[in-house]
Amino acid sequence: MATRTGSRHGELGLTDERMLEMYYYMLLTRRLDERLWLLQRSGKIPFVISAQGQEGAQVGAAFALEKGVDWVVPYYRDLGTVLVMGMTPREVFLHAFAREGDPSSGGRQMAHHWSHRRWNIVSGSSPVATQVPHAVGIALGARMQGKNIVVLTALGEGSSNQGDFHEALNFAGVHKLPVIVHVQNNEYAISVPLRKQLACQNVADRAAGYGMPGVVVDGTDVLEVYRVFREAVARARRGEGPTLIESKNVRLTAHSSDDDDKTYRPREELEAARRRDPLATTRQYLYEAGLLDEAREKELEDRVRREIDEAAAWAEAQPHPSVESMFRHVYKEA
Numbered sequence: 001m002a003t004r005t006g007s008r009h010g011e012l013g014l015t016d017e018r019m020l021e022m023y024y025y026m027l028l029t030r031r032l033d034e035r036l037w038l039l040q041r042s043g044k045i046p047f048v049i050s051a052q053g054q055e056g057a058q059v060g061a062a063f064a065l066e067k068g069v070d071w072v073v074p075y076y077r078d079l080g081t082v083l084v085m086g087m088t089p090r091e092v093f094l095h096a097f098a099r100e101g102d103p104s105s106g107g108r109q110m111a112h113h114w115s116h117r118r119w120n121i122v123s124g125s126s127p128v129a130t131q132v133p134h135a136v137g138i139a140l141g142a143r144m145q146g147k148n149i150v151v152l153t154a155l156g157e158g159s160s161n162q163g164d165f166h167e168a169l170n171f172a173g174v175h176k177l178p179v180i181v182h183v184q185n186n187e188y189a190i191s192v193p194l195r196k197q198l199a200c201q202n203v204a205d206r207a208a209g210y211g212m213p214g215v216v217v218d219g220t221d222v223l224e225v226y227r228v229f230r231e232a233v234a235r236a237r238r239g240e241g242p243t244l245i246e247s248k249n250v251r252l253t254a255h256s257s258d259d260d261d262k263t264y265r266p267r268e269e270l271e272a273a274r275r276r277d278p279l280a281t282t283r284q285y286l287y288e289a290g291l292l293d294e295a296r297e298k299e300l301e302d303r304v305r306r307e308i309d310e311a312a313a314w315a316e317a318q319p320h321p322s323v324e325s326m327f328r329h330v331y332k333e334a
């Protein structure tokens, strides 16, 4: 497929096909996320913690990496990231329904703790920010083995106040490790608004203290996110070390399916966030670039719905883990 000259994606070296693929992943992430809420509300799965509003930041970032080569240590909202890196809708549902074939944990681990051996996706723990030292450790290990890989990790802005974040960034900065730390700022840490979380303006401002570039990017703009991550990836591969990237996002849902945001979040503010919805703005871009029209959009929506319907029905019919497998991956098998 051609590359549209004069278009923003063309200027970034993205073909029309690749641009549409970006949108496909954003749409898949959103529709999958919506389906997880329906399943949770109907009592079929226990818990959802959404990527809604952060698809641009996640898909843009993951598109800058090399699938199956680079490593990702995601956080619970990173559905878009793990889909781009190779996880399938079937695997997402195996995880959600806690079925035996779940690549994240064989149906044992808490929801949204994404992991996939084949695609170098490493599970985080429930305490927030613990994934950041893990990512830095993986980067150090790769350096010692002489492998030229990049490690991407992500967290929310609230989690960037944890000690783990600061220790990890310091170590990565001192040793110039090939890590990209992506703070997906969605302006809330559960019910705590941004103004009560930070004494500085941007999380990215902290990068200077660790001797690395700190970049602020509009997370709702998938192309701009792709551009800054591509630069950070190139920098890491050249051996120039880590980058801290803060994407500014919107959170379009409550913190999780256990939270009621009506108690702390004004509805007008949510309406304003919806006007910045990255899915809507990217769709608009595709219409203006002549890559999407109503017929093509319907085709894409139908394809995504079919994929999700098929994957959900298939995964639900899979077996639960057996009792005998309870201690697998807990103790070393002799």
Ligand SMILES: Cc1ncc(C[n+]2csc(CCOP(=O)(O)OP(=O)(O)O)c2C)c(N)n1
Binding pocket: 077, 126, 127, 128, 155, 156, 157, 158, 159, 160, 184, 186, 188, 189, 190, 255
């Ligand atoms: C160490 C630790 N403290 C508290 C929690 C409970 N907790 C889970 S998510 C969360 C909010 C995190 O907010 P943020 O980092 O901004 O990410 P977001 O969920 O908004 O994307 C908290 C406090 C936890 N999991 N771990």
